[in-house]
Amino acid sequence: MSDHESTYVPKTGIEKWLDSRLPIIRFGADYMALPTPRNLNYWYTFGGILMLCLVIQIVTGIVLAMHYVPNTEMAFASVERIMRDVNGGWLIRYVHANGASMFFIAVYLHMLRGLYYGSYKAPREIIWILGCVIFFLMIATAFLGYVLPWGQMSFWGAEVITNLIGAVPVVGEPLLIWLRGGPAIDNATLNRFFSLHYLLPFVIFGVVVLHLWALHTSGQNNPAGVLIPKERTAKDTLPFHPYFTVKDGFAIILFLILFALFVFYMPNALGHADNYIPANPLVTPAHIVPEWYMLPFYAILRAIPDKFGGVLAMFGAIGVLFVIPWLDTSRVRSMRYRPTMKVFFVIFVIVGLGLGWCGAQLPDAQVVPGMPSFMLLDGQLNSYLWLTRLLTAYYFAFFLIIMPWVGLKETPLPVPASVSEPVLDGGIPEKKG
Amino acid sequence: MGRHGSIGAHERCDVTESVELNHDGHGGGDDATRRDFIHIAAGAAAVGAGVMMAWPLVNQMNPAADTLALSTIEFDLTKVAEGMQVVIKWQGKPVFVRYRTPAELATIKAEGAVGSPPETDADRTKAGHEQFLVVIGSCTHLGCVPTFNSGDYGGWFCPCHGSHYDASGRIRKGPAPRNLDVPTYEYVSDTRVRIG
Numbered sequence: 001m002s003d004h005e006s007t008y009v010p011k012t013g014i015e016k017w018l019d020s021r022l023p024i025i026r027f028g029a030d031y032m033a034l035p036t037p038r039n040l041n042y043w044y045t046f047g048g049i050l051m052l053c054l055v056i057q058i059v060t061g062i063v064l065a066m067h068y069v070p071n072t073e074m075a076f077a078s079v080e081r082i083m084r085d086v087n088g089g090w091l092i093r094y095v096h097a098n099g100a101s102m103f104f105i106a107v108y109l110h111m112l113r114g115l116y117y118g119s120y121k122a123p124r125e126i127i128w129i130l131g132c133v134i135f136f137l138m139i140a141t142a143f144l145g146y147v148l149p150w151g152q153m154s155f156w157g158a159e160v161i162t163n164l165i166g167a168v169p170v171v172g173e174p175l176l177i178w179l180r181g182g183p184a185i186d187n188a189t190l191n192r193f194f195s196l197h198y199l200l201p202f203v204i205f206g207v208v209v210l211h212l213w214a215l216h217t218s219g220q221n222n223p224a225g226v227l228i229p230k231e232r233t234a235k236d237t238l239p240f241h242p243y244f245t246v247k248d249g250f251a252i253i254l255f256l257i258l259f260a261l262f263v264f265y266m267p268n269a270l271g272h273a274d275n276y277i278p279a280n281p282l283v284t285p286a287h288i289v290p291e292w293y294m295l296p297f298y299a300i301l302r303a304i305p306d307k308f309g310g311v312l313a314m315f316g317a318i319g320v321l322f323v324i325p326w327l328d329t330s331r332v333r334s335m336r337y338r339p340t341m342k343v344f345f346v347i348f349v350i351v352g353l354g355l356g357w358c359g360a361q362l363p364d365a366q367v368v369p370g371m372p373s374f375m376l377l378d379g380q381l382n383s384y385l386w387l388t389r390l391l392t393a394y395y396f397a398f399f400l401i402i403m404p405w406v407g408l409k410e411t412p413l414p415v416p417a418s419v420s421e422p423v424l425d426g427g428i429p430e431k432k433g
Numbered sequence: 434m435g436r437h438g439s440i441g442a443h444e445r446c447d448v449t450e451s452v453e454l455n456h457d458g459h460g461g462g463d464d465a466t467r468r469d470f471i472h473i474a475a476g477a478a479a480v481g482a483g484v485m486m487a488w489p490l491v492n493q494m495n496p497a498a499d500t501l502a503l504s505t506i507e508f509d510l511t512k513v514a515e516g517m518q519v520v521i522k523w524q525g526k527p528v529f530v531r532y533r534t535p536a537e538l539a540t541i542k543a544e545g546a547v548g549s550p551p552e553t554d555a556d557r558t559k560a561g562h563e564q565f566l567v568v569i570g571s572c573t574h575l576g577c578v579p580t581f582n583s584g585d586y587g588g589w590f591c592p593c594h595g596s597h598y599d600a601s602g603r604i605r606k607g608p609a610p611r612n613l614d615v616p617t618y619e620y621v622s623d624t625r626v627r628i629g
Contacts, residue, residue, distance in 0.1 A: 156577065160593065163575040182500040184525030192494065282520050282527045282570075284577040288593050302594060307574060307610045364595055 006030050035237035036244050037222035039419045045251030046110035052252055053103040058201050060096040070194035072187045075150035076278045094267040100142050101270045102259050104293035107135060116345060118333030119221040125325040130211040132321045137204045144197035150190060151275030152285050158185050160288060167308040184281065224419050225333030236419040295359030296352055302363055303388040305378055320399045327399055329407030337413040344402050351394045358388040505629030510565060518581050520570060523628050527570035527578050528616060537587065537600045538563060548603025548612045557601055557615050567618050567626060568602040574609035
C-alpha cells in the first residue's frame with residue numbers, strides 16, 4: 001500500500017517536458033492517488049484539519065508581523081492598533097489567537113486517536129515520534145506567541161516559564177540569563193521571542209513533511225489496526241482523492257464552524273482579561289494561569305513539591321509520549337479489540353481533562369467546598385494539590401505501568417484478518433459479470 | 434571506500450612493485466600517510482572554524498553592553514515610611530526596600546536562623562541598619578512578585594504557587610527553594626543605598 005506504482009501519465013507536450021525535468025505534477029498526482037484504507041472514520045480527519053490550522057497560523061501570522069512592533073514600549077500599543085486601526089486587523093488577530101486554540105483542540109484529538117488505534121506501533125514508530133516533535137514545537141511556538149502582545153499574562157507567563165529553566169542545577173542561572181538576554185524579562189527577551197515565534201512554524205512545517213513522508217512509507221493505520229498486505233490493496237483501499245479529500249473536506253467545514261463561533265461570537269473566551277493590561281514588571285496578577293492547552297502540564301508542574309522535580313515531571317509528561325511505541329507490549333494495535341485497555345484509555349482521557357481543570361485552580365482551594373479534611377504531608381487532602389497529585393500519578397502510571405502490563409496480561413478479542421472482513425464476512429465479494 | 438588488493442592497484446596506478454598503494458593513495462599498511470594527515474587537519478580546521486562561527490551566534494543572546502550598564506542604582510531611604518515597603522526596579526527586577534517596625538524586628542530576632550538556607554536576620558541586613566531590609570522581589574520559585582504583608586508569617590505571600598515568606602524575606606512554607614535573594618548593596622550615606 002505504501003510503495004504503490006505511479007499511475008500518472010503525462011498527456012500534453014509541456015507535461016512530458018516537465019515530467020522528465022521536475023516530476024512535480026507526478027508527485028502531486030501520486031499523492032492524491034495514495035491508496036487509503038477504506039474503513040477510516042472521522043477521527044482520521046484531524047490530520048487534514050491540522051494542516052489547515054498550520055497554514056492559517058502561518059498566513060495570519062505573516063500578516064500580523066507586518067503591523068506588530070517587537071519592542072517593550074510599543075508592542076502592546078501596536079497590537080491594539082491592529083485591533084482598532086489596521087483594516088480587518090481585528091479579524092486577522094482573532095483568527096490567529098483563536099487559531100492557536102483550535103490547533104491544540106485538533107492536535108489533542110489527533111493524538112488520542114493515534115493512542116486509541118495504536119497508530120504508534122510498528123512499523124509506524126517514526127511517524128509517532130515526529131508527531132511528538134511537532135507537538136513539542138507547537139507548545140514552544142504557542143508560548144512564544146503568547147508573550148508578544150506584552151500584556152500582564154504575556155509577561156508573567158514568560159517569567160514563570162523561563163524560570164523553569166533556572167531550576168536546572170549548576171547551569172540553570174547562566175542559561176536563564178542567556179535565554180532572556182539580561183537579568184530579567186525585557187526588550188531583549190521580547191525581540192528574540194518574536195524572531196523565534198516567526199521561525200518555529202516553518203520548522204514545524206518541515207517536520208510535518210517528514211511526518212507525512214514517514215506516513216506514506218509505512219502506510220496509514222486504520223480503525224481495525226490491521227496491516228493491508230499488497231495483494232489486498234485493491235480490495236481494502238481507495239484512492240485518497242476523491243474519497244478522502246471529500247471526507248476531510250466535510251470535517252473541515254464542521255471544524256471551521258466551531259472556529260468561526262469562537263472568532264465571531266466569543267473571541268476572548270479562551271484568553272485572559274489580564275492580558276489586556278500592559279505588562280508591569282513590578283506587579284504580578286493575582287492568579288497566573290497559562291492558556292487552556294497547557295493546563296494539564298502546568299498542573300503536573302505544581303503537583304511536585306520540589307522546583308526542579310516539578311520541571312522534570314512536566315517535561316517528562318511530554319517526554320514519555322516519545323517512547324510509547326516501546327512501552328506498549330500488546331500485539332494488537334487497535335483498542336477496539338482490547339476491552340481492558342479501552343477502560344484504562346477512557347480513564348486516561350478523563351484524567352487528562354481533570355488535570356486541565358486542576359491546572360486552572362488555586363492549589364490550596366478545596367475540591368469539595370466545605371468538606372472537612374485533614375492535613376496530609378504538605379496540604380489538605382481535600383485540595384486541588386492532592387487531586388492533582390492523584391491524577392498526575394495516573395497519567396504516568398498509564399504509560400509506564402498499565403501500558404506494558406495490560407499488553408502482556410490481557411486477552412484481546414479476535415482481530416479481523418483484513419479491513420473489510422468485519423463489514424462483509426469473507427471480504428468484499430468479487431464483482432459478477 | 435574498500436581497499437583494493439595490491440595487484441589491482443599496481444595495474445591501475447602503474448607504480449613499481451616495491452611501493453604498495455591503493456588507487457586513492459592510501460598506504461597498503463596501517464601507517465598514516467600524508468593524505469590521512471590532510472584529512473584530519475582539514476577536518477579539524479573545519480570543526481574549529483565552525484565552532485568559532487557558531488560562538489558569536491550563541492553569545493549574541495547574552496546580555497548586551499547597554500543592558501549590563503544599567504547595573505547600579507541609588508535609593509533614598511527617607512522615602513520609606515516605617516512599616517511600609519517601596520518597590521524599585523533594578524535590572525528589570527523589582528527590589529523591595531522594607532522599613533520593619535520594632536514589633537516585626539522583635540519577632541524575627543526571636544526566631545533565630547530559619548528559612549532555606551537557615552539564616553538569621555543579621556545575615557540578611559547591614560549592621561546598624563537592621564530596620565531596613567533590601568531584597569529582590571522575585572519569588573525564588575518561578576519569579577512572581579510576592580504581595581506585601583500577607584501570608585502566614587507576616588512577610589510576603591506569592592500568589593502564583595503559594596510560597597510564604599517572613600518579614601526577613603526567608604522562605605517558611607511553600608514550593609520556593611530559597612529565601613528571597615539579597616542583592617549586593619552598600620550604604621553610601623546614612624540614608625542612601627547603592628544597589629548593584
